Amino acid sequence: MISYVLIVIGAVLVNNFVLTRFLGICPFLGVSKKLGTALGMCGAVIFVMTAASAVTWALQHKILNPLGLGYMQTIAFILVIASFVQLVDIAMKKSAPKLHGALGIFLPLITTNCAVMGVAVLNVQLKYSFIKAVVFGFAASLGFALALIIFTGLREKIDRANPPRAFQGVAIALVTAGLLSLAFMGFATLVK
Amino acid sequence: MDINNILITSGAIGGVGLTCGTALALAAKFLAVKEDPRVEAMDEILPGANCGGCGFAGCADYAKAVVLDGAAINLCAPGGNEVLELIAEAMGQEASAEEKRVAVVMCAGDSEKAPRKHLYNGVADCTAAAAVAGGDKLCKYGCLGYGSCARVCPSGAIEFKNGVAIVHPDLCISCSACVRACPRNLIKMVPVSKTIHVVCSSKDKGPIVKKACQVGCIGCRMCLKLAGDAFEMEGFLALRNYDIPVENELIVEKCPGKCIVKCGASEAPSPEATEPTPSEPSTEPAEATTEGQT
CATH class of the missing domain: 1.10.15.40 (Electron transport complex subunit B, putative Fe-S cluster)
Incomplete structure (x- = not known):
C-alpha cells in the first residue's frame, strides 16, 4: 500500500511531469491563459493518461515483449495512443455528449501531448505492474493538472499586473514557468 | 539480419495498426452521432x-x-x-429584423470635467481600480478610464478620449462584451438610430453631482418638461426611454447638467458634443487633482 502512496507523491510533487521532467510543455504554455480552459484540459489529460497507461502496458507486456519487439516501443505507442484518443473522442461523443462538449476540443490536442507518451515509456522503464502503471499514470496526470492550474492562476494575475513591455506575453510566462519549476525542486528530497 | 525478424516486426506493428484502424472505422460507423445537416x-x-x-x-x-x-x-x-x-x-421563417443595437457609454466625465479624488497607482484595470476605496474618481458612478471594456472588445470599437471610454457605433458589432466587462455598468446597448442619450449614470442628488462632475445629471427634470415621455426619472437620474423619439431637440442645449447629447448615427458620443455652445465658459473650474493615470 505504502508503495502506491509513494508513487502518487513521487509523480505529483517530487518528479512532477511538467516542472521536473519537462514533459507536456506545449499544453502547459498553450492552454494556461484561462482557468476554464485549463480545467477542461486537466480533465481530459487525467482521463487519457490513466487509460493510456493501461493500454500501453498491455501492449508492451502482451504483444511487444513476447515477440521481442521492445525496440518498436515508440512507434507502437504513438500508434496506439493516437488511435485510442480518437476512439475515446468518438465514443464520448456518442455516449456522453455533455462531457464531450466540455472536453471535446482538448482530446485531439492530447494526441500530441508528450506527457502521455512519457508516462507510457516510464511505466515500462520502471518495470511497474499493471495496477502500479495505472496508478502512476493517474498520479502523473494529477501532477500535470496541479502544475497547469497553479501556472494558469499565476499567469492570470501576471497579465493584470502589467509587466514591462519587453516581458509581456510569452516572455514573462517562461520566466514564471522557470521559477515555478525551481519551487518544485524544493520537493526533491521528499521521497527517496 | 534474419528476414524473419523483419516479417515479425512488420506483422506485429502492422497488426496493431490494423486493429486500431479497424476499431476506429467500426467506432466511426456504429457510434456515429447523427448530426442534423441543417445545423x-x-x-x-x-x-x-x-x-x-x-x-x-x-x-x-x-x-x-x-x-x-x-x-x-x-x-x-x-x-x-x-x-x-x-x-x-x-x-422557412419570416425575417423579423431587430434593429442593430450599439453600445453607448453613459458617462462623459473625462479627466477635465470629472476630477479624481486620489492617485491610483495600481493595476491598470477598471475592476481593480473600482475595488480600491470605491475607485479613484470623485463621482462614484463615472467611467474610471482604465480600459477594461476596450480590452474585451473584439472589434476595437472602444477608444479612450481624455480618460473616458467612447464607443464608435460603426465599428460596434453589438456583442455586449463591454457591457459585461464594465464594473460600473455604464455601458448600455441602444438602438443605433437613436442619437440622443443621457450620458450620465450618477444617481446622486444635484449638488453632489455638480461637485463631482461638470457633465452630470442633476435631476432637474428639465428634459421631462421639454421632451415628455422620451425621458424618465429614476431617483435623481434622468434616463432616456428609447421607445419614444425625442421631438424637442432643444433639450440638448437646455439640459442644465449638459449631460444630454446628440450624436450622429456613425459618430461617437464624444465629450465635445456635450457642449453645444463652446463659447460659454465653464463656471466651475476643474479641480487641480486631475493627474489620473490612464
Whole structure:
C-alpha cells in the first residue's frame, strides 16, 4: 500500500511531469491563459493518461515483449495512443455528449501531448505492474493538472499586473514557468 | 539480419495498426452521432465570430439552438440583416429584423470635467481600480478610464478620449462584451438610430453631482418638461426611454447638467458634443487633482 502512496507523491510533487521532467510543455504554455480552459484540459489529460497507461502496458507486456519487439516501443505507442484518443473522442461523443462538449476540443490536442507518451515509456522503464502503471499514470496526470492550474492562476494575475513591455506575453510566462519549476525542486528530497 | 525478424516486426506493428484502424472505422460507423445537416448549414451561414452576443456559447451552439430548439433567429448581431435573411430562408421563417443595437457609454466625465479624488497607482484595470476605496474618481458612478471594456472588445470599437471610454457605433458589432466587462455598468446597448442619450449614470442628488462632475445629471427634470415621455426619472437620474423619439431637440442645449447629447448615427458620443455652445465658459473650474493615470 505504502508503495502506491509513494508513487502518487513521487509523480505529483517530487518528479512532477511538467516542472521536473519537462514533459507536456506545449499544453502547459498553450492552454494556461484561462482557468476554464485549463480545467477542461486537466480533465481530459487525467482521463487519457490513466487509460493510456493501461493500454500501453498491455501492449508492451502482451504483444511487444513476447515477440521481442521492445525496440518498436515508440512507434507502437504513438500508434496506439493516437488511435485510442480518437476512439475515446468518438465514443464520448456518442455516449456522453455533455462531457464531450466540455472536453471535446482538448482530446485531439492530447494526441500530441508528450506527457502521455512519457508516462507510457516510464511505466515500462520502471518495470511497474499493471495496477502500479495505472496508478502512476493517474498520479502523473494529477501532477500535470496541479502544475497547469497553479501556472494558469499565476499567469492570470501576471497579465493584470502589467509587466514591462519587453516581458509581456510569452516572455514573462517562461520566466514564471522557470521559477515555478525551481519551487518544485524544493520537493526533491521528499521521497527517496 | 534474419528476414524473419523483419516479417515479425512488420506483422506485429502492422497488426496493431490494423486493429486500431479497424476499431476506429467500426467506432466511426456504429457510434456515429447523427448530426442534423441543417445545423451544419446554419453554422456555415453564421459569421463564425464566436462573440457570444446571442447569449449562446458560440456560433456552433447558436446554430444548434436555432435548428433544434427553435431559438429566435434574430439574435446574431454581427451578422446583421444579411445573415438574418439567410437564416430565415433556411428555417422557412419570416425575417423579423431587430434593429442593430450599439453600445453607448453613459458617462462623459473625462479627466477635465470629472476630477479624481486620489492617485491610483495600481493595476491598470477598471475592476481593480473600482475595488480600491470605491475607485479613484470623485463621482462614484463615472467611467474610471482604465480600459477594461476596450480590452474585451473584439472589434476595437472602444477608444479612450481624455480618460473616458467612447464607443464608435460603426465599428460596434453589438456583442455586449463591454457591457459585461464594465464594473460600473455604464455601458448600455441602444438602438443605433437613436442619437440622443443621457450620458450620465450618477444617481446622486444635484449638488453632489455638480461637485463631482461638470457633465452630470442633476435631476432637474428639465428634459421631462421639454421632451415628455422620451425621458424618465429614476431617483435623481434622468434616463432616456428609447421607445419614444425625442421631438424637442432643444433639450440638448437646455439640459442644465449638459449631460444630454446628440450624436450622429456613425459618430461617437464624444465629450465635445456635450457642449453645444463652446463659447460659454465653464463656471466651475476643474479641480487641480486631475493627474489620473490612464
